[in-house]
Amino acid sequence: MLYDLHSHSSASDGILSPAALVSRASANNVSVLALTDHDTVAGIHEARAQAERENLQLIAGIEFSSQWQGRSIHIVGLDIDPDSAALQGAVAQQAAVRTRRAERIAAKLERLGFAGALAAAQGFAGDAVIGRPHFARFLVEAGHVKNTEQAFKKYLGAGKAGDIKQDWPDFEQVIAWIHQAGGLAVLAHPCKYKMTRSKLCAMVQAFADLGGDALEVVSGPQSPNQTRDMLGIAVKFGLKVSCGSDFHQPGQVWQELGKFASLPEDVDGIWQNFRANRIGVL
Ligand SMILES: [Zn+2]
Numbered sequence: 636m637l638y639d640l641h642s643h644s645s646a647s648d649g650i651l652s653p654a655a656l657v658s659r660a661s662a663n664n665v666s667v668l669a670l671t672d673h674d675t676v677a678g679i680h681e682a683r684a685q686a687e688r689e690n691l692q693l694i695a696g697i698e699f700s701s702q703w704q705g706r707s708i709h710i711v712g713l714d715i716d717p718d719s720a721a722l723q724g725a726v727a728q729q730a731a732v733r734t735r736r737a738e739r740i741a742a743k744l745e746r747l748g749f750a751g752a753l754a755a756a757q758g759f760a761g762d763a764v765i766g767r768p769h770f771a772r773f774l775v776e777a778g779h780v781k782n783t784e785q786a787f788k789k790y791l792g793a794g795k796a797g798d799i800k801q802d803w804p805d806f807e808q809v810i811a812w813i814h815q816a817g818g819l820a821v822l823a824h825p826c827k828y829k830m831t832r833s834k835l836c837a838m839v840q841a842f843a844d845l846g847g848d849a850l851e852v853v854s855g856p857q858s859p860n861q862t863r864d865m866l867g868i869a870v871k872f873g874l875k876v877s878c879g880s881d882f883h884q885p886g887q888v889w890q891e892l893g894k895f896a897s898l899p900e901d902v903d904g905i906w907q908n909f910r911a912n913r914i915g916v917l
């Protein structure tokens with residue numbers, strides 16, 4: 636069984652539609668795929684319908700933005716009920732965080748003399764979640780800067796006026812949302828944060844103490860050493876093991892569906908706790 640428990644579709648910042656994502660996973664021999672779009676479950680129903688046609692098991696998931704000690708950290712929710720009141724409420728709250736941030740960026744830009752930033756950025760975002768790239772496009776198209784790079788360099792990048800920190804919920808809140816929605820909470824891609832080992836361990840411990848369920852021991856291709864190291868940390872803090880590609884788009888060999896470092900056969904996989912497994916479907 637090949638489990639890819641972290642992937643993105645066009646419902647967030649992925650390129651493929653949910654249905655196309657499922658087909659690609661199936662072609663890559665993935666037997667169980669979790670769709671884990673950023674702070675949204677809008678793609679789940681389409682993905683599930685396609686998974687039934689492709690004879691692939693689809694796990695409903697989400698990747699929540701959270702924070703720990705002032706840093707933005709991602710927590711994946713697996714096997715959630717996307718239609719539950721808890722999950723829908725969480726999605727609405729995350730959208731509100733992003734909207735508040737967009738309003739603050741717009742206010743800063745207005746103060747610099749760039750009127751109409753919010754309406755324009757919202758127009759560019761359409762149904763998608765509004766973010767700094769949409770403000771960059773506004774600055775370019777209104778002729779305030781030459782290109783996107785300059786927009787970030789002068790106004791939106793780190794340390795500039797439009798660099799507003801997002802006020803994400805803490806681990807406790809996000810884990811509670813996931814559990815209330817019937818799901819399992821996974822600390823995503825721990826190596827991506829480039830923390831010192833002691834800081835990483837402190838973060839994993841905090842996550843475990845608050846009831847987190849698993850650590851994403853494998854995220855894409857990585858060295859056997861790194862896998863062994865992350866496995867050790869998962870065991871140390873009593874967490875189960877998860878793995879996934881964090882796929883966003885075709886053509887990136889380091890993030891391809893079903894293609895990631897392998898795990899030893901006897902690991903304590905989070906998939907053992909999936910509902911379908913408990914009732915013997917998987
Ligand atoms: Zn992430």
Ligand SMILES: [Zn+2]
Pocket residue numbers: 641642643698881
């Ligand atoms: Zn991701």
